[in-house]
Amino acid sequence: MTTDQFSFTVTKTDGAARTGEIRMPRGVIRTPAFMPVGTAATVKAMYPDQVKALGADVVLGNTYHLMLRPTAERVAKLGGLHKFMNWPYPILTDSGGFQVMSLSALRKIDENGVTFQSHIDGSTHVMTPERSIEIQGLLGSDIQMQLDECVKLPCTDAVAEKAMQLSLRWAERCRVAFGEQPGRAMFGIVQGGAVERLRIESAKELAQLDLKGYAIGGLAVGEPQEVMLRMIETVEPHMPKEKPRYLMGVGTPDDIVESVRRGVDMFDCVMPTRAGRHGQVFTRHGRMNLRNARFAEDLRPLDADSKCVASNTYSRAYLHHLVRSNEILGMMLLTWNNLAYYQELMAGLRKAIADGRLEDYIGEVKESWAKGER
Numbered sequence: 001m002t003t004d005q006f007s008f009t010v011t012k013t014d015g016a017a018r019t020g021e022i023r024m025p026r027g028v029i030r031t032p033a034f035m036p037v038g039t040a041a042t043v044k045a046m047y048p049d050q051v052k053a054l055g056a057d058v059v060l061g062n063t064y065h066l067m068l069r070p071t072a073e074r075v076a077k078l079g080g081l082h083k084f085m086n087w088p089y090p091i092l093t094d095s096g097g098f099q100v101m102s103l104s105a106l107r108k109i110d111e112n113g114v115t116f117q118s119h120i121d122g123s124t125h126v127m128t129p130e131r132s133i134e135i136q137g138l139l140g141s142d143i144q145m146q147l148d149e150c151v152k153l154p155c156t157d158a159v160a161e162k163a164m165q166l167s168l169r170w171a172e173r174c175r176v177a178f179g180e181q182p183g184r185a186m187f188g189i190v191q192g193g194a195v196e197r198l199r200i201e202s203a204k205e206l207a208q209l210d211l212k213g214y215a216i217g218g219l220a221v222g223e224p225q226e227v228m229l230r231m232i233e234t235v236e237p238h239m240p241k242e243k244p245r246y247l248m249g250v251g252t253p254d255d256i257v258e259s260v261r262r263g264v265d266m267f268d269c270v271m272p273t274r275a276g277r278h279g280q281v282f283t284r285h286g287r288m289n290l291r292n293a294r295f296a297e298d299l300r301p302l303d304a305d306s307k308c309v310a311s312n313t314y315s316r317a318y319l320h321h322l323v324r325s326n327e328i329l330g331m332m333l334l335t336w337n338n339l340a341y342y343q344e345l346m347a348g349l350r351k352a353i354a355d356g357r358l359e360d361y362i363g364e365v366k367e368s369w370a371k372g373e374r
């Protein structure tokens, strides 16, 4: 494959849902895809080859964390993020803007960008569209996200419109700053809060920029699922069908299933990894909180039918003990189980779409969740 190739091909459709392949020099991303979050150059509690073996084709890196520590310049000096974290496959990085607004102190947003203080040492930083793209390039990111302004919901239409318009102007600045990076891509981010006309305007304006892919941002920020799904239904017809659609920060297995149904191709969420570290597990039989005393003498595995060792071998009683004892192995095994289930769900969705039986598959998984643990 020549190094200037980035391609997306829709291979099958089932209603609005589709399977596809993003082909890049570092590998192929099978869609619908779930991207494990590798915040500070690590998918927490997992070895990179474990993450790959579970079926992940791409992981997400957080620009905000990496720019503060160890800094993008140092990662570049050390050979780039892929070499640094021993993940030779595609990496998508967010712009840093969302985490600036959620993690940093004393931040100010204006036309130029976001000025903020590091949550680590209080140092002051200015994140402009140009700087965000520069940092993502220094990291060696394969898919780089534009800098945008994500508003919390609920908010007034005026607040949503102001942020959406600023994000459009920043998208153009990011496109110019990104320039031509053979084999890499820059994605725009649709904003607009929960206002349908703003969402449509954002999607239409971004489509004019002819970017390699488009994210739906500003969701999974506290709104009810039905609002999120309505916004997806609103923008989907106005997003280029031949480009990947990425729903940022989503979500639970049900969020993912309902969003794939509506035409979303890519997802990222800390849910499976963060929940695993806190004793929460996702299985084909629904969710379980392993802290619960009812598991103290339960010798069954999490899921005897899973192919994952963490799911089919260790007893719930042992996992309960590890969680209650705050043992590192508990975090490792439950994270492993959760990522295994998320990737099993994505593989099931891809196969169901390819076989033209998505609605049946969705009915089967939801029935299994509803039946609960066995």
Ligand SMILES: Nc1cc(N)c2c(=O)[nH][nH]c(=O)c2c1
Pocket: 094, 095, 096, 097, 098, 099, 148, 149, 150, 189, 216, 217, 218, 219, 220, 221, 248, 249, 250
């Ligand atoms: N839920 C969300 C998670 C995210 N990482 C982002 C983001 O990085 N940018 N913009 C967004 O709107 C956004 C929403």
